[in-house]
Amino acid sequence: MPASATVDALRAAFPDAVARDLVQSGHQRVVYIDPGRNAEVLDWLRTDPGERFNLLVDVTAVDYGDGRPLEVVYQLWSIPHRKALRVKCELPLSRLAIASVTTLWSAADWLEREVYDLFGIEFTGHPDLRRILMPENYAEGHPLRKDFPLRGRFSRAEQTRRALSQDMEQYYMPEEMEGRGAPQIVPADESATSAPGNSDR
Amino acid sequence: MTRRTVEIPVGRGAEMGMDARPAMGPLAPVDVAEPDIGSERMLINIGPQHPATHGVLRLICELDGETVVSVTPHIGYLHSSFEKLGEYRTYNQIVPLTDRMDYLAPLIYNCAYAMAVEKLMGIEVTERCKVVRVICLELDRIFSHLLWLGTTAIDVGAFTPFLYAFQERERVYQLHEELTGARITTSATRIGGMMSDLPTGWAEGVREFIDTFPRTLNEIDALLTTNAIHQGRTMNIGAIGPEDAVDCGLTGPNLRASGVDYDVRKDRPYYDYETYDFEVPVGENGDCYDRYLVRMEEMRQSVAILHQALDRLPDGPINVEDPRISLPSKTDCMSDMESMIHHFKLIMDGIGAPAEDCYFSVEGSKGELGMYLVGDGGPKPVRWRIRPPSFVNLSAIAKLAEGHLVADLIMINASLDIVLGEIDR
Amino acid sequence: MGLSDKPAERLPVASSPPSGVFGAGTPTFLTTRLDFVVNWARRNSLWPMPFGTACCAIEMMAAAASNFDLARFGMERMSFSPRQADVLICAGRVPYKLAPVLRRIWDQMPQPKWAVSMGACASSGGVFDVYSMVQGIDTVIPVDVYVPGCPPRPEGLIYGLMMIQEKIRQERLSEHGTLRAEDPAAVARARADADEVLALSGPFGNSTRQNRVSGPTGSDASDRPDDRIP
Numbered sequence: 001m002p003a004s005a006t007v008d009a010l011r012a013a014f015p016d017a018v019a020r021d022l023v024q025s026g027h028q029r030v031v032y033i034d035p036g037r038n039a040e041v042l043d044w045l046r047t048d049p050g051e052r053f054n055l056l057v058d059v060t061a062v063d064y065g066d067g068r069p070l071e072v073v074y075q076l077w078s079i080p081h082r083k084a085l086r087v088k089c090e091l092p093l094s095r096l097a098i099a100s101v102t103t104l105w106s107a108a109d110w111l112e113r114e115v116y117d118l119f120g121i122e123f124t125g126h127p128d129l130r131r132i133l134m135p136e137n138y139a140e141g142h143p144l145r146k147d148f149p150l151r152g153r154f155s156r157a158e159q160t161r162r163a164l165s166q167d168m169e170q171y172y173m174p175e176e177m178e179g180r181g182a183p184q185i186v187p188a189d190e191s192a193t194s195a196p197g198n199s200d201r
Numbered sequence: 202m203t204r205r206t207v208e209i210p211v212g213r214g215a216e217m218g219m220d221a222r223p224a225m226g227p228l229a230p231v232d233v234a235e236p237d238i239g240s241e242r243m244l245i246n247i248g249p250q251h252p253a254t255h256g257v258l259r260l261i262c263e264l265d266g267e268t269v270v271s272v273t274p275h276i277g278y279l280h281s282s283f284e285k286l287g288e289y290r291t292y293n294q295i296v297p298l299t300d301r302m303d304y305l306a307p308l309i310y311n312c313a314y315a316m317a318v319e320k321l322m323g324i325e326v327t328e329r330c331k332v333v334r335v336i337c338l339e340l341d342r343i344f345s346h347l348l349w350l351g352t353t354a355i356d357v358g359a360f361t362p363f364l365y366a367f368q369e370r371e372r373v374y375q376l377h378e379e380l381t382g383a384r385i386t387t388s389a390t391r392i393g394g395m396m397s398d399l400p401t402g403w404a405e406g407v408r409e410f411i412d413t414f415p416r417t418l419n420e421i422d423a424l425l426t427t428n429a430i431h432q433g434r435t436m437n438i439g440a441i442g443p444e445d446a447v448d449c450g451l452t453g454p455n456l457r458a459s460g461v462d463y464d465v466r467k468d469r470p471y472y473d474y475e476t477y478d479f480e481v482p483v484g485e486n487g488d489c490y491d492r493y494l495v496r497m498e499e500m501r502q503s504v505a506i507l508h509q510a511l512d513r514l515p516d517g518p519i520n521v522e523d524p525r526i527s528l529p530s531k532t533d534c535m536s537d538m539e540s541m542i543h544h545f546k547l548i549m550d551g552i553g554a555p556a557e558d559c560y561f562s563v564e565g566s567k568g569e570l571g572m573y574l575v576g577d578g579g580p581k582p583v584r585w586r587i588r589p590p591s592f593v594n595l596s597a598i599a600k601l602a603e604g605h606l607v608a609d610l611i612m613i614n615a616s617l618d619i620v621l622g623e624i625d626r
Numbered sequence: 627m628g629l630s631d632k633p634a635e636r637l638p639v640a641s642s643p644p645s646g647v648f649g650a651g652t653p654t655f656l657t658t659r660l661d662f663v664v665n666w667a668r669r670n671s672l673w674p675m676p677f678g679t680a681c682c683a684i685e686m687m688a689a690a691a692s693n694f695d696l697a698r699f700g701m702e703r704m705s706f707s708p709r710q711a712d713v714l715i716c717a718g719r720v721p722y723k724l725a726p727v728l729r730r731i732w733d734q735m736p737q738p739k740w741a742v743s744m745g746a747c748a749s750s751g752g753v754f755d756v757y758s759m760v761q762g763i764d765t766v767i768p769v770d771v772y773v774p775g776c777p778p779r780p781e782g783l784i785y786g787l788m789m790i791q792e793k794i795r796q797e798r799l800s801e802h803g804t805l806r807a808e809d810p811a812a813v814a815r816a817r818a819d820a821d822e823v824l825a826l827s828g829p830f831g832n833s834t835r836q837n838r839v840s841g842p843t844g845s846d847a848s849d850r851p852d853d854r855i856p
Contacts, residue, residue, distance in 0.1 A: 057562070
């Protein structure tokens with residue numbers, strides 16, 4: 001594996017925060033870092049004059065299923081130095097929380113909300129952590145997790161009923177959003193019989 | 202009680218605070234008392250079904266009079282769970298999903314997806330395929346910018362550019378249809394190549410389009426660029442500086458309008474883009490007008506790239522000649538057994554990808570369009586993530602619209618060139 | 627010019643009243659059926675409410691633009707306000723989050739009103755047999771015409787709208803009481819009851835596998851435990 005100046009510099013700056021690094025798909029450099037120190041490391045990558053990863057391209061997550069830890073993935077790009085880096089943090093299913101990077105990049109705002117909505121990963125310190133794609137009253141959980149069936153947990157009849165019971169007048173202002181990000185509670189679906197095989201992976 | 206100086210026709214009447222005597226002379230400024238209306242902020246809901254939101258976008262605006270104090274966008278009204286669906290499909294079966302995501306530039310999405318999978322699998326496509334895909338990418342950049350141009354012109358009150366732009370779009374529709382059989386949902390690419398080779402005369406059709414299209418573009422240009430109404434509606438509206446634009450994650454024409462020279466075609470070239478001769482237009486002010494200028498110039502540059510690509514279009518196979526990836530020809534399938542079994546196996550089993558991950562991005566019409574794929578050795582991805590350019594671009598609208606009028610909010614929203622299918626996915 | 631070759635023949639009726647057919651002494655009324663004239667007026671001045679969400683909306687715009695020109699059918703005014711609209715064109719995918727919006731727009735439209743479901747996704751969910759998608763808008767609102775296609779061509783939409791016109795032509799005023807009956811309690815509720823939703827959104831052939839996977843009813847995940855083949 002060829003050496004990478006970025007990874008060497010990162011290891012020198014944070015000897016105990018960098019877990020390992022890989023090269024994927026030819027030449028793409030991936031660094032696994034300690035999820036407890038993600039904000040610190042990413043801030044260094046953003047501001048260090050030799051790195052200057054100033055464009056946060058993407059924040060997403062990957063669920064591999066089978067109880068394996070979820071990965072939070074940051075895609076970084078340095079406009080001045082024209083180089084890319086992928087930073088990953090592994091989160092165990094028992095503690096799906098990581099520090100938000102909205103203070104470093106405004107772009108992280110919606111991207112983290114989406115990860116929260118679809119994976120249920122809580123971003124501590126996010127100013128406005130609530131569902132972004134799914135309806136506010138969505139109660140079936142976080143869809144992109146592997147234990148979530150493709151058609152949802154409820155029957156189509158119950159999904160239709162819940163959809164039409166959404167409050168159309170609701171609106172949100174930032175100050176009303178405090179205290180969001182509560183753990184998900186999935187109520188029972190009365191109109192469908194639950195059967196084994198709902199969790200298909 | 203506040204006071205302000207206004208110009209009123211002198212002697213209009215007692216209600217203006219003057220006596221009712223008529224007076225001669227031109228308009229004279231006078232001091233009038235402005236009633237203290239105890240300002241109350243108003244919440245206005247725009248969308249999700251509204252012609253000016255360019256899709257099912259919902260904007261909750263807090264207004265002080267007609268000024269936007271804050272705007273809270275609500276998205277997800279078109280969430281179609283592409284990413285979840287992709288985990289249940291083989292790599293080739295995902296291709297038809299990609300063009301339903303951005304129906305304004307379907308070929309760009311087809312190409313970007315196929316290129317990401319090829320990167321993950323380590324497939325090098327043929328020279329002819331590369332040039333054909335460059336033609337597809339640039340043709341749909343024009344296609345997408347034309348829709349943006351037409352609908353944005355409607356938002357500033359100009360209807361003619363919409364009709365002109367759609368006339369030209371019809372011709373691209375025609376080219377799509379000749380190439381793939383569909384007008385919008387093209388599904389033109391396959392892993393390792395294209396659905397089929399170019400039909401006879403298609404390249405000449407593209408050539409004819411790019412020969413005559415600049416004339417229409419110049420006509421629209423003459424209608425809008427120096428138009429006082431258009432300039433008044435767009436100049437200094439929704440301006441964002443280069444640092445803020447990078448901070449918000451803007452990419453594509455929106456970022457370049459702010460003066461940041463970042464174009465994936467130049468910075469991370471794919472398909473020999475470094476050998477094409479083209480310019481990347483960069484704006485200065487980052488306002489709606491600069492975004493308009495950048496997109497107009499991008500269309501001209503795309504025409505230049507298309508000319509070069511058509512000139513160098515090489516002969517040769519369009520698909521990689523690897524039986525594990527490319528399907529045998531239909532004639533072979535119908536005539537010999539081995540090809541039939543081969544075809545069946547490839548369709549039913551799919552193509553396996555290594556247990557690695559891959560991020561690949563192209564310069565889409567809206568910005569940096571990334572595809573992040575995680576394979577596990579099987580024929581279906583573990584995770585298929587689209588880095589949505591307009592999702593990130595739209596998240597900046599709250600910052601852009603603050604302090605502008607409601608009418609400008611519509612213009613700012615239009616100038617970001619969003620497509621809800623890709624924002625909500 | 628062919629016209630100038632010989633003098634045009636004068637119409638025989640024009641000889642006694644000099645100013646044309648409707649001159650003095652000619653009858654100025656015509657007899658017709660009330661049904662016919664009301665339906666004729668209605669079907670030639672339909673105002674569509676374009677509820678466009680995704681790809682089909684682009685084809686709907688193409689249908690309204692120069693080459694296809696919906697205005698030829700009396701539909702040149704796209705009514706973006708549901709209160710002045712006659713035909714709801716639901717073009718594109720409708721996720722559950724959007725379902726109450728669609729229902730409210732339908733409820734806001736005044737009678738008489740018709741609905742066109744344009745495209746596969748609006749009609750049946752299309753390829754999106756997933757957690758977030760309404761499996762056919764006919765579970766939410768009543769639909770008159772389904773236009774198949776993904777997306778349908780503009781000609782397809784125009785044909786669907788002509789079918790609406792044909793439907794209007796066949797209506798009778800005496801039936802309007804029953805045709806247009808609306809239960810106030812049905813406002814903001816799904817059109818179909820739970821059983822019908824289940825039946826309508828049942829899976830079909832290609833939804834997750836390449837073969838037919840289950841019977842005609844039942845759409846929840848528990849019916850098909852082997853959705854995901856490892």
